[in-house]
Amino acid sequence: MDLSTAGILLLDGVTNGAVYGLLALATVLVFAVTRVIFIPQGEFVAYGALTLALLQLGKVPGTIWLLLALAAVAALLDLADAVRRGLPAAAMARGLVRTLAAPVVVAAVTWWAAPLKLHLLAQSMLTLAIVTLLGPLVYRLAYQRLADASVLVLLIVSVGVHFALTGLGLVFFGAEGYRNPSFWDARFSAGALTLSGQTIFIFVASIALIVGLWLFFGRTLRGKALRATAVNRLGARLMGISTSGAGKLSFGLAAFIGALSGLLIGPTTTIFYDSGFLIGLKGFVAAIFGGLASYPAAALGALLVGVLESFSSFYASAFKEVIVFTLIIPVLLWRSFQHGHDDEEEQ
């Protein structure tokens, strides 16, 4: 292998690694705040890419029906809760509006805007809005009641949510794949390396998101509340932080990150309704590097996964996935030797 080949492979690996990194961050975030190992993280990637693909075709994406249905069920559950607790009518109405307003507005705008074939960026914003709103609703319906269950139970729920979302993806988007147009068609070459505009876009978006998250967690009250919940749920609750609110917020962020990853990766490959799972799983492997707790370690792990994947596809393409997923075993060994057994929640 010469230097230019290595350079191309490295660039390809880092590009994919950047996307895996975003998903790894989302996985760590969700786990830290809610203790949910969020397997369906990848589904948001596929939903993001494919919702945009359908908007590009001028069709109304099926995701808005899912959004409306989930919002309606969540509103009903909230209402039932409120009736049981005997809340006044005004409070009930406020709760309903809070649950329903955003989904209904976003769905209506999509319904109106879909046939207009707006500019790519406008459609991307719409896509982000649709998928991001799915996140809190998924938490509300699938996890909120089980917030105090064991990690294992939450994991099993995640598997169920994953199958449900994949199946719905098939209904909404069909079995064939789509490839989205590039956000930026420019190409820059430096020697044998060609840097496409989309690659730069991926790097910039990833870095911007990481900085944004850092500011959010470090500077804002809501971010600090999330961190507090991650450190100690009971303690945070005693301080007046709503743990279910924190759960919804973290799922919203995870869905946003997933959808953004979908938009970033959509122009570089063909995305199918079930593509998200494998992409999300690679993000999960990266998150394992950080022991599902450390953001920088997860990001580094993601770059390693991306580069390893790229080089193994060159040397032994038939064993690429084997190599990437086998990586998890030495990492787990190393982590368990280093830290021993410290499963705090079982105590």
Place this chain on the structure above:
Amino acid sequence: MKKNRILAAAAAAAFATLAPLPALADITIGVSISLTGPTSALGIPTQKGIALWPKEIGGEKLNVIVLDDATDTTKGVQNTRKLITEDKVDVVVGSVTTPVAVAMADVCAEGKTVQLMLSPANLPPGKDGWSFRMPQSTAVMAIPIVEQWKKLGVKTYGFLGYSDGYGEAWLKDIAPLAEKAGIKLVDTERFARSDTSVTGQALKLVAANPDAILVAASGSGAAMPHKGLVERGYAKAKIYQTHGAATMDLIRVGGADVEGSFVSSGPAVVAEKLPDSNASKALGVQFKNQFEAANGKGSANQFAAHAFDVVLVLQKAVPIALKKGKPGTPEFRTALKDAFETMGRTPVSQGVLNWTAADHFGYTPETGVMLKVVSGDWQVVP
């Protein structure tokens, strides 16, 4: 009170099991295909083709039962058992998924019921006694590719295929043909449909610089590796695709990057462009008109065509078998198998079949057609 309820339940159950039982002498076809799961892209168009089946065959009323195997081998076997033992079907059709179809073959042989596979599954000798394939074998579809290579003076080729049964079958079938023609395989690379990039594989293949590269993938999944090769500077006109990729989805997703590339295909998808001498032309045009009238222009593909062909072979075999027994009886099922094996040369929309007791693939070498992508559409390469 309680007794009544049990009685009611029993009655309901009895009706439920009675309902699907066909009147005697109707021909019943049991279909088990993948409508969900990873290969639903193949199963869904097949189902649309089945929706257009006629009401009767050979003067007998036709009952069709369609079940979903969810691309799951266990489910496929369950469906097949149900179809054979409960519904007493005369023919089993499916699956579109190779591993599922293989597992179903055992059950069909056990139940002595003909299986019309919608996947070109390879079975060990002696295992396919009751199983006939509707799609062409990869060996038949490899012929036009190697012929084209011979014509163009190709000396070396590279292979970039799915890391699954489809990719393996292609590699296994094209290698001996190419070797006989003196064409050398210089590099073999694999990828999976859900991969996000093929940069590594493409770099290696392009560095080996073969005269042609064969991409063995299906549907829109064939576009990503194709684009990957073009991105690394490989000539579009030297890339060949297999019949699994011969759908408009390749052109839709691949866009300008697949322009000028070659695809080996069954005749049905390009029926109207075939020369009049082609035996499948008239049938292919009939299929396309019928299917696109129901599902919209440009919707016809090879999977729906296989469903159409199931009717063609049954129309030929059923009258022969009816002389030996009534539908719904074991005699009829055995007679149907014998009829398939002895009915001889049968043109269908996807080629020319000639099933014999020894060959249950049966497509003759005249079947495959070489296509070229020209301005976003197929062109037949003479």
